[in-house]
Amino acid sequence: MRRILVTGARGQVGSELTLALRERYGNNNVIAGDKRKPDEKLLKSCPFEVIDCTDIGAVKKLVKEYSVDTIYHLAAILSATAEAKPQLAWDVNINGLYNVLEIARESKCAVFSPSSIGAFGPTTPRDNTPQDTIQRPDTMYGVTKVAGELLCDYYHKRFGVDTRGVRWPGIISSETPPGGGTTDYAVEMFYAAVEQRKYTCFLKPGTYLDMMYIPDAIRAAIDLMEADHHRLKHRNAFNVTAMSFAPEDIADEIRKHIPGFVMDYEIDPVRQAIADSWPNKVDDSAAREEWGWSPDYDLETMVEDMIAKLKVKLRNNLLVGSRP
Ligand code: SER
Numbered sequence: 001m002r003r004i005l006v007t008g009a010r011g012q013v014g015s016e017l018t019l020a021l022r023e024r025y026g027n028n029n030v031i032a033g034d035k036r037k038p039d040e041k042l043l044k045s046c047p048f049e050v051i052d053c054t055d056i057g058a059v060k061k062l063v064k065e066y067s068v069d070t071i072y073h074l075a076a077i078l079s080a081t082a083e084a085k086p087q088l089a090w091d092v093n094i095n096g097l098y099n100v101l102e103i104a105r106e107s108k109c110a111v112f113s114p115s116s117i118g119a120f121g122p123t124t125p126r127d128n129t130p131q132d133t134i135q136r137p138d139t140m141y142g143v144t145k146v147a148g149e150l151l152c153d154y155y156h157k158r159f160g161v162d163t164r165g166v167r168w169p170g171i172i173s174s175e176t177p178p179g180g181g182t183t184d185y186a187v188e189m190f191y192a193a194v195e196q197r198k199y200t201c202f203l204k205p206g207t208y209l210d211m212m213y214i215p216d217a218i219r220a221a222i223d224l225m226e227a228d229h230h231r232l233k234h235r236n237a238f239n240v241t242a243m244s245f246a247p248e249d250i251a252d253e254i255r256k257h258i259p260g261f262v263m264d265y266e267i268d269p270v271r272q273a274i275a276d277s278w279p280n281k282v283d284d285s286a287a288r289e290e291w292g293w294s295p296d297y298d299l300e301t302m303v304e305d306m307i308a309k310l311k312v313k314l315r316n317n318l319l320v321g322s323r324p
Pocket residue numbers: 078079080115116117118141168169170171180181182183184
C-alpha cells in the first residue's frame with residue numbers, strides 16, 4: 001500500500017485528487033499538504049499538514065514522519081499569475097520541484113509532477129502537437145514547465161527516481177475553482193451562465209485550446225502512477241487531452257442547457273498572448289499506447305455534468321464563496 005503526500009492539496013486539482021486517492025488507498029495513507037489551512041472536507045478525511053514546498057526542511061520532516069513513498073506534487077503557480085509574478089513562479093515551480101525531487105532521491109519516493117500544454121510555445125506545431133517536438137515557450141510558466149520536465153527526467157536517469165508526469169490541458173471542475181490560469185475562462189463561464197446567464201470572455205473567439213474534465217484529469221494522474229514501468233518509453237511528460245474547443249463552442253453547448261445565455265468579449269492581451277502560444281490540439285497517442293490513456297468525457301457530457309453539479313450548488317446556496 002502506498003503512503004502518499006499531495007502538495008497543493010487545496011488547489012483545483014489537489015482538492016479532488018486527494019479525496020480520490022483516499023478512496024483508493026485509505027484515508028490515513030494520503031497526507032494532504034498545502035500552504036493554506038485545510039477546508040472542512042479535507043480535514044474530515046485527515047491527515048492535513050500546512051506546508052510550503054519551498055521549505056525543504058519542512059517537506060523532508062513530513063515525508064519522514066509519515067513514511068511517505070509517493071509524492072503527487074501539485075503546488076504550482078499558473079500561467080497568468082506567473083506572468084505577473086515571474087520571480088515567485090520560478091521559486092515555487094522550480095525550487096519547490098527541486099526540493100521534492102531531492103527528498104524523493106534521499107527517501108526513495110516516486111514523484112508525480114504535472115506539466116502542461118504551457119510547456120509548448122509559438123514555434124511548436126499547433127495542430128496534433130506531437131509528443132516529442134519543439135518546446136520553446138516564451139512565458140515564465142512555460143519556462144518552468146519545460147525545465148521541470150527535464151529535471152524530472154534527469155532525476156530518473158541519474159538517480160533512479162520514479163518520476164512521471166502528464167501535460168495537463170485546461171481543467172474544468174465544479175468543486176474548487178482554478179486560480180491565475182489562462183484556461184480559467186472555461187470554468188468562469190459556467191458559474192456566470194448558471195448565476196447570471198451572461199459572461200464576458202477574456203479570450204477571442206476562435207482561440208482553440210485542449211481541455212479536460214476533472215474526473216479524467218485525476219484518473220490520468222493515478223493511472224500513470226500505477227502503470228507498468230516496463231511499458232513507459234516516456235516519463236516527463238505525456239501529452240493528454242480530452243477535447244479541444246474555442247470560447248464560442250463551449251458557450252453554444254452551455255446554451256443548450258441554459259437558453260438565453262449570452263456571451264460578449266473583452267480581450268485580456270496578456271492571457272490572449274499566452275493562449276496564442278499554446279497548441280490548438282495535442283496528439284496524445286503516446287499516453288494511449290504506453291499506459292492505456294483514454295478520456296471518458298467529451299464537450300457534450302462534460303457540460304451536462306458541470307451544469308447539473310453547479311445547479312445543485314446554487315440550490316444549496318453553495319455557489320457564493322466558491323465562485324471563481
Ligand atoms: N490551466 C493552466 C493555465 O491556464 C495550463 O496548464 O495556466
